[in-house]
Amino acid sequence: MLEIKSVSKSFGELHVLKDVNLNVAKGEVVCIIGPSGSGKSTLLRCMNFISPPDSGEIVFDKVSWRSYRSKFNVLANLRYEKKLPQLRAEIGMVFQHFNVFPHMTTLENVSLGLQKVRKIKKDEAKQVATKSLEQVGLSDKLQVYPDQLSGGQKQRVAIARALALNPKVMLFDEVTSALDPELVSGILDEIRRLVREGMTMIIVTHEMKFAFQVAHRIVFMDQGKIVQVGTPAEIRNTQEPRAKAFLSSILE
Amino acid sequence: MDKYDFSWRIIQENLPELINGLIITLQISVAGMAFALLFGLFFATLRFSQYRILNIVSNSIVQVGRSLPLFVLLFWIYYGLSLKFKINFTDFQAGALALGITGGAYMAEVFRGGITAIDKGQSDAAFAIGLNRMQTSRLIVLPQAIRIILPQTVNIYVGLLKGATIVSVIGVADMIYVAQYVSLETFRPFELYSFAGVVFIALTLSVASFAWLLERQLSGKSRRG
Numbered sequence: 001m002l003e004i005k006s007v008s009k010s011f012g013e014l015h016v017l018k019d020v021n022l023n024v025a026k027g028e029v030v031c032i033i034g035p036s037g038s039g040k041s042t043l044l045r046c047m048n049f050i051s052p053p054d055s056g057e058i059v060f061d062k063v064s065w066r067s068y069r070s071k072f073n074v075l076a077n078l079r080y081e082k083k084l085p086q087l088r089a090e091i092g093m094v095f096q097h098f099n100v101f102p103h104m105t106t107l108e109n110v111s112l113g114l115q116k117v118r119k120i121k122k123d124e125a126k127q128v129a130t131k132s133l134e135q136v137g138l139s140d141k142l143q144v145y146p147d148q149l150s151g152g153q154k155q156r157v158a159i160a161r162a163l164a165l166n167p168k169v170m171l172f173d174e175v176t177s178a179l180d181p182e183l184v185s186g187i188l189d190e191i192r193r194l195v196r197e198g199m200t201m202i203i204v205t206h207e208m209k210f211a212f213q214v215a216h217r218i219v220f221m222d223q224g225k226i227v228q229v230g231t232p233a234e235i236r237n238t239q240e241p242r243a244k245a246f247l248s249s250i251l252e
Numbered sequence: 253m254d255k256y257d258f259s260w261r262i263i264q265e266n267l268p269e270l271i272n273g274l275i276i277t278l279q280i281s282v283a284g285m286a287f288a289l290l291f292g293l294f295f296a297t298l299r300f301s302q303y304r305i306l307n308i309v310s311n312s313i314v315q316v317g318r319s320l321p322l323f324v325l326l327f328w329i330y331y332g333l334s335l336k337f338k339i340n341f342t343d344f345q346a347g348a349l350a351l352g353i354t355g356g357a358y359m360a361e362v363f364r365g366g367i368t369a370i371d372k373g374q375s376d377a378a379f380a381i382g383l384n385r386m387q388t389s390r391l392i393v394l395p396q397a398i399r400i401i402l403p404q405t406v407n408i409y410v411g412l413l414k415g416a417t418i419v420s421v422i423g424v425a426d427m428i429y430v431a432q433y434v435s436l437e438t439f440r441p442f443e444l445y446s447f448a449g450v451v452f453i454a455l456t457l458s459v460a461s462f463a464w465l466l467e468r469q470l471s472g473k474s475r476r477g
């Protein structure tokens with residue numbers, strides 16, 4: 001469903017991703033773990049071209065996507081830009097810092113994409129958005145602005161906002177890292193619900209227990225490379241030195 | 253110390269002309285502000301462009317525009333362009349343009365500041381749900397930036413309003429110009445200029461309170477999260 005083919009990316013001199021390859025099948029749950037700065041977020045952001053890869057290819061649903069950027073042909077750049085939203089609308093993403101839109105109510109946050117991207121009429125969009133918000137347990141907060149929500153509730157809005165568009169894949173980037181400890185399990189439960197529903201997901205997380213529980217495969221990244229990929233059991237008993245060191249440092 | 257008899261009647265007698273001058277002042281400052289918004293938005297957009305060369309060009313123009321005294325700019329536009337390139341502006345046009353360029357240079361910074369103040373996560377999230385660049389600016393970034401931009405825009409307008417008094421030097425019959433020539437006839441500059449001063453205070457205060465109301469209106473609809 002989602003293939004990452006020799007993706008590389010640098011920020012100036014810093015090589016953040018070095019020839020990364022990964023295949024995610026439909027219905028699969030892949031957790032990405034690794035030390036801070038290893039390129040996990042950047043890899044996720046390359047998948048939907050929020051931060052386009054320098055080279056390499058993303059194949060999504062059999063369609064190949066590559067970065068394109070002409071130095072001179074401005075029109076071609078614009079034409080390319082116009083296509084990207086099609087890809088992004090099929091890939092849901094949830095961020096560490098929620099990134100809910102503070103000038104919109106909960107309901108508006110969720111119905112925006114339905115109206116502007118899916119071109120659904122306002123009334124219908126509100127219905128779909130309401131349903132999506134009900135599923136994350138926020139049916140009593142529809143008309144509330146984000147500044148009146150807790151971190152956990154904001155993250156639920158962000159999850160509902162992504163799910164309302166009915167994406168084929170969901171990307172989660174450390175979605176519990178900015179939450180108070182008592183709110184973490186609620187959000188993890190939302191992801192577990194999606195696992196049961198068979199959603200294809202790529203989850204960057206520091207919650208090791210959770211990762212080993214839900215993942216079909218675990219990817220260990222270090223210094224811009226995928227060092228090891230395996231089932232939770234394989235990774236738990238890894239003999240790869242860096243993965244082993246990382247796990248023992250984080251599990252102690 | 254000599255006793256100076258204030259004669260405020262002079263104001264009353266020349267009120268119609270002073271008010272005409274005031275109207276010209278308002279017109280030229282509003283026209284200047286319109287240019288300033290246009291220029292500002294244009295140059296701010298260039299500063300965010302992906303093309304390096306446009307960033308540099310826009311940055312330089314903004315820097316020069318901010319450092320040039322309004323007086324010099326006015327002089328160049330009104331006399332310079334006419335002498336050198338046979339481009340003739342009316343005094344009003346030249347004044348509005350000069351105000352627009354100075355104001356635009358400041359507005360470019362205001363727009364840039366307002367937009368960069370918005371967390372990058374906001375546009376990331378907008379892109380992630382499939383909004384395009386235009387939609388992201390229009391629906392997500394600008395509505396949030398406006399709350400930062402608006403108060404500063406009012407400040408710049410107040411600056412232009414005061415800057416507008418300089419156009420009297422090229423003969424625009426603004427309020428200062430009227431005060432000047434009436435005082436040549438009546439020898440009452442103190443009263444006339446003071447009147448102009450009070451009018452400017454009143455103008456500034458009303459513009460500021462309008463902005464305050466607008467800001468309250470906006471923040472009612474859009475909160476920070």
Ligand SMILES: Nc1ncnc2c1ncn2[C@@H]1O[C@H](COP(=O)(O)OP(=O)(O)OP(=O)(O)O)[C@@H](O)[C@H]1O
Nearest residue numbers: 011014016034035036037038039040041042043174
């Ligand atoms: N926009 C950017 N500009 C410059 N450098 C960046 C940018 N984004 C990320 N980096 C750098 O790239 C490297 C990898 O960053 P990335 O955020 O992908 O790591 P990560 O594995 O997600 O780390 P963490 O666990 O801390 O979130 C880091 O060294 C970071 O400083």
Ligand SMILES: [Mg+2]
Nearest residue numbers: 040041042174
């Ligand atoms: Mg990260």
